[in-house]
Amino acid sequence: MHKTQFLRDPTSEASTTLRKPTCFPENIEKRTIALLDIAKERSDEFLDHIESKFTEKGIKVRRYRKASNSKNADLLTIQSIVREADIVVESLAD
Amino acid sequence: MMAINEYCFIAVVKRDCPTCELVVPVLEQLRHTVTNIKIYCQDDPDFPSIPGGVIDDRTLENSFRLGIDIVPTLIVTKGKREIDRTHGWNRSGWEHITGIKGLGLALPPNQPGCGSKSTEPGVHEKLQAKYGEIGFESRKIEFSEWDDPVEQAYDRGWTDGLPIVPPTDDRILRMLAGTNRSPNETLGLMPPDFKECTIEKVAINAVMAGARPEYMPVILASTEAALNPKFTLHGVLCTLFFSGPVIIVNGPITKSIGMNWGHNVFGQGNRANATIGRTLQLVVRNVGGGRPGEIDRAVFGNPGKYTFCFAEDETDPEWEPLHISRGCTAGSNAVTLHHGHGTQAFADDTARSADQLAKSLSMSLVNELHPKKVQCANVIVAISPEHYKIYKNDGWGRKDIEDALHHYTTRPGSDLIKGAHGIDAGIDPKLAEEMVPKFWRDHGILLIRAGGTAGLQTAIIGGWGGGRNRNEIQPVTHQF
Numbered sequence: 001m002h003k004t005q006f007l008r009d010p011t012s013e014a015s016t017t018l019r020k021p022t023c024f025p026e027n028i029e030k031r032t033i034a035l036l037d038i039a040k041e042r043s044d045e046f047l048d049h050i051e052s053k054f055t056e057k058g059i060k061v062r063r064y065r066k067a068s069n070s071k072n073a074d075l076l077t078i079q080s081i082v083r084e085a086d087i088v089v090e091s092l093a094d
Numbered sequence: 095m096m097a098i099n100e101y102c103f104i105a106v107v108k109r110d111c112p113t114c115e116l117v118v119p120v121l122e123q124l125r126h127t128v129t130n131i132k133i134y135c136q137d138d139p140d141f142p143s144i145p146g147g148v149i150d151d152r153t154l155e156n157s158f159r160l161g162i163d164i165v166p167t168l169i170v171t172k173g174k175r176e177i178d179r180t181h182g183w184n185r186s187g188w189e190h191i192t193g194i195k196g197l198g199l200a201l202p203p204n205q206p207g208c209g210s211k212s213t214e215p216g217v218h219e220k221l222q223a224k225y226g227e228i229g230f231e232s233r234k235i236e237f238s239e240w241d242d243p244v245e246q247a248y249d250r251g252w253t254d255g256l257p258i259v260p261p262t263d264d265r266i267l268r269m270l271a272g273t274n275r276s277p278n279e280t281l282g283l284m285p286p287d288f289k290e291c292t293i294e295k296v297a298i299n300a301v302m303a304g305a306r307p308e309y310m311p312v313i314l315a316s317t318e319a320a321l322n323p324k325f326t327l328h329g330v331l332c333t334l335f336f337s338g339p340v341i342i343v344n345g346p347i348t349k350s351i352g353m354n355w356g357h358n359v360f361g362q363g364n365r366a367n368a369t370i371g372r373t374l375q376l377v378v379r380n381v382g383g384g385r386p387g388e389i390d391r392a393v394f395g396n397p398g399k400y401t402f403c404f405a406e407d408e409t410d411p412e413w414e415p416l417h418i419s420r421g422c423t424a425g426s427n428a429v430t431l432h433h434g435h436g437t438q439a440f441a442d443d444t445a446r447s448a449d450q451l452a453k454s455l456s457m458s459l460v461n462e463l464h465p466k467k468v469q470c471a472n473v474i475v476a477i478s479p480e481h482y483k484i485y486k487n488d489g490w491g492r493k494d495i496e497d498a499l500h501h502y503t504t505r506p507g508s509d510l511i512k513g514a515h516g517i518d519a520g521i522d523p524k525l526a527e528e529m530v531p532k533f534w535r536d537h538g539i540l541l542i543r544a545g546g547t548a549g550l551q552t553a554i555i556g557g558w559g560g561g562r563n564r565n566e567i568q569p570v571t572h573q574f
Contacts, residue, residue, distance in 0.1 A: 004239035008232040008261050010252055010298040010380040012289030017235050019249055 025087055032060045034085035040069040043091035050089055101177065103128055103192065104169040106151070106162045108136040111208035114166045117183050118142040120198040127194060136165065136211040157212040158221040164207040168192075182207035216268070223263035230263065231278060232294055247302070252380055254372065254400055258302035269297040272307030273314060281314065282321035284382035285328035286389040291317065291381045299376040303401075305369035308351050311574055312366075312429060313373045316341050316403075319431045319572035320374060326567045329560055330433045331384040336396045337558035339378075340434035340474065341371055341403035342542060344417035345427030348405035355405040357546030359476075360437055360553065371403030396435040407479070407543040414492045416542050420571040430571040432474055432540055433558035438462075442481075443550040448488035451481060452495060455552055456502035459539075460532050462556050466510045466520040468530050471557035472538050472569060475499065478545035481552050496541055503532035534564050 009017070025031065033054055035047045047063065054061045062085055066073045081088060105121055107114035122144040124131050132149055135141050136157055139150035151157055160169065164181040170191050171177060180187035183205045188197050212221055222228060237246055243260035247253050259265065270277055270293070277294035284291040293314065300313050320327045320339055330337055343353055354364035362368065378384040386395065408415045417428035440458045445451040455475070463471045477485070477495070485495055507525035514520055521530065533539050538561075545551065560567045 005241065005243060006234040006236040006262075007243055007246065008230060008263065008266055008298050009235050010232075010261055010295065010302060010376070012284070012287060012295075012381050012383065013233055014287065014289065014383070017233065 028059060028087060029057075031086035032062060032084065034081045034088045035061055035063050036073070036081065036088055036090045037063070037065040038069045038091060039066045040091070043069075046091045047089070050091075100172060101128075102130040102132070102171045104160065104171065105131065105133045105166060106136065106157055106160065106169075106210070107133065107142065107148075107166045108208070108211055109138040109141040111165050113183050113205045113207045114142075116201055116205055117166050117198065118144065119200065120183075120188065123197060124192065124194075128192070134160075154212040154217065154221055155225050157210055158218075158225050162210040163213055165210050166207055167210075216264075219264040219267040219271070222267055228263055228267060229277070230266065230294060231292070232298060251385070252302065252376075254375055254379065256400065258376075259304050261298045261301040265301045266294070266297050269301050269305070269307050269310065270294070272310030275314070281317050284321065284377065285384070286332060287383035289381055289383070291321070291377065295381050296373070296377055299380055300369070300373045303369045303372035303376050304365070305373055306351070306365065309366055309370050309373075311427070312343055312347060312351070312370050315427070315429045315572050315574040316370060316374050316431065317377060318574075319429050319570045320378075322570045322572065324566075324568045325431055325433075325570040326560065327378070327382075329567065330558055331378055331382070332389045332391055333558065333560060334391050334393050335558050335560070336392065336394050336435035336556075337433040337560075338396065338399040338402065338435070339371075339374055340398060340432045340555060341374065342416060342430040342432065342474070342540070343370070343403065343405045343427075344408065344415050344422070344430070346425065347427040348408070353405035355407040355544050359404045359544045359546075360402070360555075367403050367405070368401050371398075371401030374403075375399060375401060398435060402434065404544060407545070410482075410486075410543070412486070412491065413482075413543055416540060417571055417573065419492055419541075422571060422573045426573045428571055428573045430540065430569055432472065432555065432569045433560065433567070434474060434555040435558075436556070438554040438556060440552040440554060441550065442552075445484060445550075448485045448490040448494070449498065451484050452498035453502050456499055458554060459499065459503050460505065462532070462554070463559060464519060466514070466517065467559075468510060468521060468532050469534055469538070469564070470559055470562040472534065472540065472561045473557050474540045474542060474553075474555035476542050476544040476553040476555070478549055478551045478553075479543070479547045480550045482543055484550075492541060496539060499539055499541075500531060500533060500535060504529050505532070506530075534561075537564075537568050540569055 037043045037047055051061050064077055064081055125146050134151040134156050135148045136151050167181040168191055169179040178191050180191055185198055185203050189195055244257050247258045275293050279293050281291045296317055351366045353366045384390050406416055416430055422428045440455055442454045445454050462473055507528045507530045510521045510530055511523040511526050512520035
């Protein structure tokens with residue numbers, strides 16, 4: 001990355017400068033899982049497989065799809081996921 | 095004449111300067127006479143149009159490094175050492191520096207120069223950040239040129255929910271110019287994480303809050319007051335209760351920096367009020383780590399936790415301002431911090447005597463927290479000009495009003511004990527035969543004047559239930 005901007009840290013610098021990733025959930029049994037197809041080739045195959053595995057375990061799954069793998073998901077899709085699901089599994093590769 | 099070719103000459107000019115235009119023939123004369131002359135131009139690489147050309151200094155790097163305040167400036171150096179300099183046009187000065195007689199004989203003997211572009215407002219700090227030594231200790235957070243700094247601040251959890259001004263080095267330098275104190279001076283350990291709170295960190299958060307440099311003395315005083323153990327900042331920010339720091343500012347600085355004590359005094363619209371209060375909240379959040387949902391466990395909070403800061407109306411010389419009543423010296427500046435929450439309205443447009451008004455106001459005051467709670471939360475009582483006029487017409491000043499409010503909010507214990515009036519809540523039944531004050535006498539009521547000129551109103555800013563521990567938790571006044 002070509003870094004051309006910087007700000008000074010206003011915090012006590014007790015944590016890393018990188019943004020912390022969200023922790024993995026401790027359990028998924030009572031959660032709804034969003035399976036997000038990024039619209040890349042064979043994403044759906046991967047997600048079909050994942051869906052069957054979750055469904056076997058009785059875990060609720062909802063499917064979503066981006067319009068294109070080269071662009072961010074549209075706002076309505078993002079908001080639907082936020083509203084309807086607790087965890088997202090995204091298929092990244094063909 | 096000195097041996098001029100042992101020396102180097104540097105001239106700095108800008109086209110947008112009549113005196114620089116005036117001295118063009120002199121520069122041309124010098125170019126022909128001396129071997130080493132560099133001419134820097136701040137705004138036009140084709141000015142002046144003389145043989146040998148000029149050095150483009152539109153970046154102002156050379157002007158900054160040479161410390162140019164005025165153009166034209168003529169500097170003479172020997173080796174790497176500056177021997178002398180002059181600025182503007184002054185024939186004898188230029189002749190003295192160059193050792194050449196008869197310079198610019200067609201020109202008037204003197205003409206003052208213009209300000210250097212490198213010292214225009216806001217420019218010097220940008221140049222300092224780019225080319226100078228800044229010595230900041232806070233670490234840099236780097237990101238791509240494509241990222242929006244405002245969104246970066248959100249992503250990193252630096253904001254209170256509103257956008258911030260990105261804390262760039264030039265902005266921080268400008269903010270630090272608002273104080274003579276050293277950036278690495280420590281004000282104390284900021285709770286809840288008890289991390290070192292330096293003036294540099296406060297300045298960074300002041301930039302983010304949108305403050306101006308001249309607010310820094312108030313911001314620093316507010317931070318120091320918040321760190322006074324008597325204020326118990328850690329407690330007020332982790333409480334379940336509504337409260338947060340409320341800042342009252344007194345003294346001549348309130349007028350100097352344009353604070354509001356008049357119309358809409360607790361509301362929006364005044365930069366100093368808004369950003370001084372916001373800075374303290376951002377310092378608590380970012381330096382101390384006091385974030386809602388984490389250590390900040392408030393059930394409701396209150397809108398003042400974005401910012402709650404205002405000045406007292408000191409326009410009536412007969413009125414004793416709050417800070418003076420709390421021991422500060424006449425003419426001093428001070429901040430007083432209260433653990434407060436929302437504003438309770440008191441509107442009495444009927445009372446026409448001071449005693450009636452105080453008695454009426456007391457009916458509202460006794461409801462603070464709960465009508466049966468006593469000696470618990472402290473309050474700010476802000477009297478509007480129209481209500482103040484009623485007191486003043488009867489010859490009442492601060493002490494008379496305070497005495498009356500304490501008197502009328504002292505009630506029979508039989509009305510306040512558990513079970514009285516069919517309400518389970520209440521005080522110890524042993525106090526049934528006593529007269530029980532609502533507020534601590536020494537600091538329970540912070541009486542101030544504020545507000546717009548029309549309206550028979552008084553405002554009550556309620557306090558934190560932690561105030562029941564009177565020796566541990568008090569409003570704090572800090573003179574500066």
